[in-house]
Amino acid sequence: MKKWLEVSLGIVTSVGGFLETGSIATSAQAGAAYGFALIWAVVLGTACLIVLVEMSGRFAIASRYTIADGIRDRFGSNLFILVLVVMSIVNLMVLAAEIGGVALGLQFLTGWSFQWWALPVAFAVWLLLWRGTFGTIEKGVSALGLISLAFVVAMFVMGPPWRDVARGALPSLPDRNGAHYAFIAVSILGATISSYLFFFYSSGVIEEKWDKSYFGINRITATFGMAFGGVLAVAIIVLAAMVYPPRGIEDIESYDQIAMILTPALGAWGIYIFSLSLLITCFGAALELSLAQAYITAQGFGWNWSEDAKPKTDPAFSLVYTVAIVIAVIPIAAGLDPLRITIFSMAITAMSLPLGVIPFLFLMNDETYVGEHTNGWMGNAVVLFIVGLAFALAIVTVPLQVWGG
Template sequence: MPKRDAAPRTADAAPRAAAPNGRPPRPARRAAWLLGPALVAGVAYLDPGNVASNMTAGARFGYLLVWVVVLGNAMAWLIQYLSAKLGIVTGRSLAETLGDRFRSRWSRRAYWLQAELVAMATDVAEVIGGAVALWLLFGVPLPIGGLVTGAVSTAALLVQQRRGARSFEFVVIGLLAIIALGFTYGVFVAPPDAGSVAAGLLPRFEGTESVLLAASILGATIMPHAIYAHSALARDRFTADTAHPGDRAIGTRRLLRATRWDVTIALVIAGTVNLCILLLAAAHLAGVAGTDSLDGAYAALHTGLGAAVATLFAVGLLASGLASTAVGAYAGAEIMQGMLRVRIPLLARRLVTLVPAIALLAAGIDPTWALILSQVVLSFGIPFALIPLVALTARGDVLGGFRNRWWTTAAGIVASAFLVALNGVLLWLVLGGG
């Protein structure tokens, strides 16, 4: 990939795509063309780890943690917008920007290692989720299902590599539509109690396990690899080589306005689907034995709400695994290239994160518990991506006139402090302090 200029763009430097006939697109088409990167990054908020965390939270604690889903989604909006802004204004991803700022080779490698471990935890969740879905739908053994999920996600990455960012977006957005249908259908068939949902908006916990699940939900909602990926997706889509010659009418400010809409649409979809998963479990699986696992939830949905709801749930889980593992692998490759400045073949890169997931499946570890623990790992990786993102987007020497307003930076600091504090409380409780 050619090295990009790290200087902030001027207001008229952002590109606009040409229509197939070589003419500038019409305003409506032009606006639609600007959407997409956030929808791809937003798939990270609908991966199998989200499904396991939200389903388990609803089955064990009913509506108690509704507020965590809503809060996580609100913080995710700010975080994903800042990530996209960094990529649009500088033309560089977060990983590239961080890689350039480390003075020591060893400190850069150490930072890469924690980010790589986060990417591996991400792949564990996504591959296991796809494998469980194939087992539920077709009886495919879990290790083989994991290999199939990895192979299909690799094919999606080949589309991105050979056909470009837009084609990759079409594939992922198509899977996103399937995910949304699969996970929301049951709530419309059997709606939850509105009063109980409202009561769940009151922030509170009930013991160590509820804190663990809250951290898991946040780790699944605000995913570190999505922070890295969104800046790279925005960079890839809005680089100068995609511009129509002589047409620079879309400035950076307009791109950022469109990005706010893009992020809003993506997070409304992701937040609604995540909430529906928790509400479905809270309304129909709470207190039912075995429903704190994906296969148990599937069986209970089949018994209580019918084959259609259960099958669509499994189809949504499969689409979730396929889409999110492709985006996760894209983020992992960007992390390695940006921080270590090395590029390895696609197949080798996939094996780095695919092998641990297959090994866990072959070892017979409970898939649902592995998913939840992977989300806790992700939760601990959040500050290493989020704190630098907030700091970089607040700097005038990085974003120039597009740097954060003071209240945006303050909101980012509050979100970072909250997540770090939650992880500290979680450690204290798990290690025996509570």
């Protein structure tokens, strides 16, 4: 029974890292601008993420290394420092967006500007990390995050044309504004396949002390946990496609517009359920990102690390997530638009994917670390194809979107 309860690690990774401000914003923009046409990006990204998360758990179980440990040990400190610097920049941008998402959820519930909530939210994230344990965070976020199933309920209430929804799962070319279409596709892939997700998951496997009897549980956890997030993201695209275009909205410019997405299906309660979903999922993502940053830094430099240990036992680990939270809250407290930070950070995440994924693939094919549990050719091919696609699209479309305003 205990092993089956560990499936919550996949749910918390999914709720805290899959369905959060990035996935909500990019999915809503995709549905508003292109209807069901970009569902394929979520499906593709989810398939890749399932493979990567399963690989990260298999690597940690077989080698007793986390991914950060493995990169430093296999490739040396120079490559590790490069990976750390790039991932830190991306993580801090995304962490800022997640703190902004929690603050916006509180703004919708109270009417007070998100700026006023930024510091209390940051303090709450830090306090839970300082006083809590990995199990508390894992079980708590996965349980509370189930409120996000409201998006799936609302989708069925709206009754979409299912044949068109299914057609959207197949890649297609847009009939207008190709650069914007590609940019949103890149942003969805960036929101879905974030490197910190599988780095975090491998650390969670070590924290939970999974042994070689957990290979099957790991596969189930990765599959169902990430599929859970994928279904929610598809539901948001479907809802956005049905809610916004009839109201003449094809370009989402603020979270105020996204907040109304559940109202047509769930009535007046929709805004409150959306606000709570945004608040909980983004809070989980903020916890996960802060921990991921502390994990990769401490593991790479050989410091003591564990969320279950007292801060005085691993002070450097605790200092890293404290500094990360302080830096990330600054732009939100200063009033920068969380939606703009979110969309840009998701595209930059897609550009950074090869740096985190390719060394990991080498590790997964090295018998020195994983023994007989190396990757098959199909797993390698799937990951390389999707990461290459995301990187190529990002190289082309991100400059167009940034320089084009």
